[in-house]
Amino acid sequence: MTDSGSELDPYLDYLSLTIRTFNQLMSRIPGSEIIYRYIKSSHQNDPFRTLLELLLVFFVIRTWRQSRTRGDFGPDQSFLKLTEKVDELIAEWEPEPLVEPIPVTTQSLSRPPIIIGIPDVRPKILYGEPALRFVESSEDEATIDPKDIRTVTNLASINFAGLIGDERVKLRAIEQLRRSGVGSCGPPGFYGTFDVHMELERDIAQFIGLPSSIIYAQGFSTTSSVIPAFSKRGDIIVVDRGANFSIQKGIQISRSTIRWYDHNDYNSLERVLEQLKLEEIKFRRKLTRKFIITEGLFECDGTLCNLKKIIELKEKYKFRLILDETWSIGSIGVTGRGLTEYFGIHPESVDILVGSLATSFNSGGGFCAGSKEVVSHQRINSAALVFSAALPPLLATAASETIKILSEKDGLQRFERLRKNTEVFREILDEIVEEGLVDVPSNRESPMVHINLRPMIGKSVSSSKRPSSSSSDTTTTTATMTTTNATSRTTNKRNTNASSVFEEHERILQTIVDKSVLEKNVLITRTKKVWEQEIDPPLPSIRICLSAGLGVDEVSSSGKALVKVIREVLNFN
Incomplete structure (x- = not known):
């Protein structure tokens, strides 16, 4: 045992020395x-x-x-090796385009003008082939021939008060631009709110006559965000079938129970409200939020809603009212304060009032006005307000300055001129309406005028100018475009016959637009819609936007020129 122990001693000594050395090295770390x-x-x-x-x-x-x-190559790579057949399938695969190509008919009808400078009442534009050449040319070759520039009377731009290009508004916007820059750099709830935003909210509330208001950065997103902020799943919304696209998207996002009533038919509205009341009693439904949603001045045809009747019904059946005054604020009423002023109703009778700053307030974005509770609820519950950057300060300043101008004597005179221009223009259009050439469904006091072709007129022009399409059925237009089944309102497809009628009407209307610009120097436009996405698509039309910036003589000459073009295109000289 002693010999074996003596044999292991060197190894143990070496191990002990190694451990001590390791400990010494470790202690130095x-x-x-x-x-x-x-x-x-x-x-x-x-x-x-x-x-x-x-x-x-x-x-x-x-x-x-x-x-x-690990790398892509070498014996240790861990990537899956595909077979030759799979490689061939991958090589043959062609992905679908992210955006569908524009149909040929849409391309042929799309002839937007290029406006040189400010789109005021008498702008300089490029139109037709010169505009197309300019768009398709490269950056180095993009030149404008002075001979192609034409000065036109602008009946297309939304400029009811005639303040586009006003020097007072422009100077205030430039001052704000130099003070705060271009953008707001954040949502209103964080660091995107400037003093001019709060001033604009006070100006809007004071102009309309409501306790409070709130502004949005995008006009379209205003209505489509306000509706779902108040109405959720299980709530009830009753909507006019002529409601604009922003309202349609808002009620879809809300996921509420939707009931439709016929456009501007208040007997239909009362029937729907009465039916809902009976269903509540029959099925013992729980108490829920209930809204009526309509427009003041309808975008689809220029008609006015009967606000007095709607308020009477909403109070009778205990509903709240959301009124979209995008087109009526700054155009309807003695001082341009919208439908409440027009009907002599106190604005507080409307629970939630929404509108746009882009129609008559020379700016961008939108607003919602109402009680302080309605406004404060949106600050943390409205998606467009919480997740979008605030309105650029220079646009807020421009809107405030416009409201200031409209609130003074100058504003009152502008609305008087606007009403006079509207009256003169409608008297001129009465000639072709009485002749049966077109329909003008718009209210006589509306500065936004829609001109529709009558179905049989479209058919006769189609058969005389394009014999190959004479077999298209236009007599079923009314039935296919106006359906009474409420469940069909959720679909986005129209009947094939109605689609062909729409396309034919759009071709004729575009011909009228082209001749009006190229021959008469009167700039007008078709109503642009994505028909497949409209819940209840309105008739194709020419949309005229009159302006207080035009003189009566200019409106009269432009109206007569347009009537002459319509007669020529429809072969009624």
Whole structure:
């Protein structure tokens, strides 16, 4: 035993020396004592725990080395090898385009003008072939021939008060631009709110006559965000079938129960409200929020809603009213304060009033006015307000300055001129309406005028100018475009016959637009819609926007020129 012990002594001495040397080296490393104490306390007479931690350390080291050394090539690569057949299928696969190509008919009808400078009442434009050449030319070759520039009377731009290009508004916007820059750089709830935003909210509330208001950065998103902020799943919304696209999207997002009533038919509205009342009693429904949603001045045809009748019904059946005054604020009423002023109704009778700053207020964005509770609820519950950057300060300043102008004597005179221009223009259009050439459904006091072709007129022009399409059925237009089944309102497809009638009407209307611009220097436009997405698509039309910036003589000459063009196109000279 002594001999064997003496034989192992050198090995034990070497092991002891190695351990002492290792301990000395470890003690020189900063923080080694902390690691030693951790290992000692972690061991706790439990070798399995120590073994598990060692395995985890080795696993981390191995994973780290693999992530740094693995490559696309070499014997150790871990990528799946595909068969030749799969490679061939991948090579043959053609992905669908992210955006569908524009149909040929849409391209042929799309002839937007290029406006040179400010789109005021007498702008300079490029139209037709010169505009197309300019758009399709490269950046180096993009030049404008002065001979192609024409000055036109602008009946297309939304400029009811005639303040587009006003020097007072422009100077105030430039001052604000130099003070705060271009954008707001954040949502209103964070650091995107400027003093001019709060001033504009006070100006809007004071102009309309309501306790409070709130502004949005996008006009379209205003209505489509306000509706779902108040109406949720299980709530009830009753909507006019002529409601604009923004309202349609808002009620879809809300996921509420939707009931439709016929456009501007208040007997239909009362029947729907009465039916809902009976259903509540029959099925013992829980108390829920109920809204009536309509427009003041309808975008689809220029008609006015009967606000007195709607308020009477909403109070009778205990509904709240959301009124979209996008087109009526700044155009209807003695001082341009919208439908409440027109009917002599106090604005507080409307629970939620929404509108746009882009129609008559020379700016961008939108607003919602109402009680302080209605406004404060939106600050944390309206998606467009919470998740979008605030309105640029220069646009807020421009809107405030416009409201200031409209509130003074100058504004009153502008609305008087606007009403006079509207009256003169409608008297001129009465000639072709009485002759049976067109329909003008718009209210006689509306500065936005829609001109529709009568179905049989469209058919006769189609058969005389395009014999190949004479077989298209136009007698079913009314039936296909106006359906009484409420469930069909959720579909986005129209009957094939109605689609062909729409396309034919749009071709004829575009011909009228082209001749009006090229031969008479009167700029007008078709109503632009994505028909497939409209719940109840309105008839194609020419939309005229009259302006207080035009003189009566200009309106009269433009109206007579338009009537002459319509007669020529429809072959009624």
